[in-house]
Amino acid sequence: MDFSFSEEEELFRKSVREVCEKKIAPHGREMDEEAGIPSEIIKDVGELGLLGIMVSDKYGGQAATFTKAAIAAEEIARADTSMSVAVYYLVEAAWGFLFERYAVEKAKEEILPDVTKGRTFLGIASTEASGGSDIASTSTTMVRKGGRLLVNGAKTYISGVREAAQYGGGFVTVVKTDPASGHKGLSLCYLPAKEFPGVTVSTSRQMGREGISNGFIKITDAGVPEHYLLGEWNEGFYYAMEGFNCARPLVAAACIGAAEKVLETGITHIKQRKVFGTPIGKFEGIQFQLAENYARLESAKMHVYKAAWMLDRFYKEEKFSRGEINKAVALAKLVAPTAAFDIIKDVMVWHGAYGYTKEAGFERALRGVTSYLVGAEGTMNIMKIIIGKELLGKEFSPI
Ligand SMILES: Cc1cc2nc3c(=O)[nH]c(=O)nc-3n(C[C@H](O)[C@H](O)[C@H](O)COP(=O)(O)OP(=O)(O)OC[C@H]3O[C@@H](n4cnc5c(N)ncnc54)[C@H](O)[C@@H]3O)c2cc1C
Structure with missing residues (x-):
């Protein structure tokens, strides 16, 4: 048993802390109360290699371990205790990792390099008005039609909707593909959010971490390209x-x-x-x-x-x-x-x-x-x- 971090992990922590203290900490209050996360901060965090940190270097990530990813989450939140920057970071870290595991090559090449460079946002859209805890009750549907994946429904309380609609990017989205099969009738797709026909977002004020937006996605006949399906149908x-x-x-x-x-x-x-x-x-x-x-x-x-x-x-x-x-x-x-x-x-x-x-x-x-x-x-x-x-x-x- 070994309770110590490796030398590399300690050095990583030190370098992340230094940058976060200098670049993020001075903006904590303004981010939360007024301006959202300034784009320079996203750029700085991106330059440190922290965005999509667990994605492979082929797509601009660091292929970081979960331990390193956790160290960075800890350090970012130390600098911005409102958690806004940490949320931006950790959603992309985790769902970027999942995206790489299940997306086809074409989608990975298209989406991930922009995420790791901080040009676009990648989030998760699972919750619906019927209750976020009960994912099997998802009612947003996806069917194959005319060579596309036709998505209809609505998602609620989703982090990063404004950022994705502004900068570009989208969401790993939970959809129902076999309504008769409960949790075995769900699939995942990538849903673009910026100027994508059929997708509109709106924001809701939150009690905290106001630096990153949170809100709703309305999806009406959104024709998602087939290669945005993540993994197998109904899995x-x-x-x-x-x-x-x-x-x-x-x-x-x-x-x-x-x-x-x-x-x-x-x-x-x-x-x-x-x-x-x-x-x-x-x-x-x-x-x-x-x-x-x-x-x-x-x-x-x-x-x-x-x-x-x-x-x-x-x-x-x-x-x-x-x-x-x-x-x-x-x-x-x-x-x-x-x-x-x-x-x-x-x-x-x-x-x-x-x-x-x-x-x-x-x-x-x-x-x-x-x-x-x-x-x-x-x-x-x-x-x-x-x-x-x-x-x-x-x-x-x-x-
Ligand atoms: C700040 C913030 C950011 C979020 N960002 C995202 C995001 O980016 N993407 C996304 O998809 N979702 C997001 N969510 C939504 C979040 O995932 C849901 O709030 C969560 O899954 C719970 O769903 P719900 O709010 O519908 O509550 P419900 O599922 O309706 O639950 C209500 C209450 O009932 C309790 N409960 C439910 N079932 C049981 C049970 N079987 N036994 C005992 N108690 C139970 C719950 O613990 C909860 O206290 C965000 C939420 C917040 C607050």
């Missing part, structure tokens, strides 16, 4: 689950990055802030909270990097079963957002009235990590169902 449920397994450890890594940065600020504060003539860090009521929060952070980190480590071995050495991966990934996604929320909330309170100001920025981080408590990339209850199923057996699954 889309399994690919989507695989994609979520790739995204969730990165989500969890981003949560611990934001929480770690905030906790560091908290430690500095409780050593300096004197009340009743004593640094508040000397009071047991505060120090015990610090210890508890540190334990939460370290525990979440273990889950994140264990899941990433397992995924690296799963894909490279065919180690671990899908069930083992599902459980490890769900544990990371269950533990990290909760830990991050608790840590940020306590640090905010340690700062007294100042902690409640916009200037302090804790509210921004709190709003950002809450997105992952609510359900982006899978809700907490769904993570518990996945873990329960692995512990008790399939026959105990409520869904």
Whole structure:
């Protein structure tokens, strides 16, 4: 057993941190409250090779391991604790990886180099108004017609709709191809979003991470080219689950990055802030909270990097079963957002009235990590169902 990162991973972390602190951190508040992610930041992150980081170098990526991808997610979220840039990054990292696994060569050559260069956005469009947790109930349809894939339906609460419509790009999209077959009647296709006939997007204001848009996609008779089908017809449920397994450890890594940065600020504060003539860090009521929060952070980190480590071995050495991966990934996604929320909330309170100001920025981080408590990339209850199923057996699954 080895709990250390390799020298290469440490150097990678250092270089990502340096750039993120310089280029992203100064824009945190403005991105969240006013302007969205500035295009220069996307360019800088792209130049670092972080966009579509797990895509092969053939298409401009780094073919990075999940461990490296998690390190970058952590570091980006440290610099932008609102999580906007981290979300932009991690959605492309995970779904870019999935895209490369299942797209045909022509589609990969067409789509991926623009994503890795930061010219276009690649996201995931699975959720519908009928409920994001129940993917089998997808009602957006896709049929073969006149040499095209005809898509009709609507997607809700999709991250990056404005970016994809503006810069170009599109979404790995879950569609129903055999309405009679439940989850076995789903497929995946790539749906372009910029000026694509039949596709319109609209945005919805979110509680947090406002630097990246979120909203709706309306799809009316959109004729998608045949080569945008991902993988096999009616196998889309399994690919989507695989994609979520790739995204969730990165989500969890981003949560611990934001929480770690905030906790560091908290430690500095409780050593300096004197009340009743004593640094508040000397009071047991505060120090015990610090210890508890540190334990939460370290525990979440273990889950994140264990899941990433397992995924690296799963894909490279065919180690671990899908069930083992599902459980490890769900544990990371269950533990990290909760830990991050608790840590940020306590640090905010340690700062007294100042902690409640916009200037302090804790509210921004709190709003950002809450997105992952609510359900982006899978809700907490769904993570518990996945873990329960692995512990008790399939026959105990409520869904
Ligand atoms: C900020 C943000 C960004 C998002 N970005 C994207 C995106 O880019 N692409 C995309 O496709 N989706 C996106 N989503 C949607 C997200 O995937 C869904 O919110 C999530 O899957 C849950 O779906 P839902 O919101 O419809 O809630 P529902 O599925 O309706 O669930 C409602 C509540 O019921 C609970 N619940 C459901 N089933 C069970 C059960 N069997 N047992 C116990 N409790 C249950 C859930 O845990 C949840 O608390 C985003 C969401 C947010 C908040």
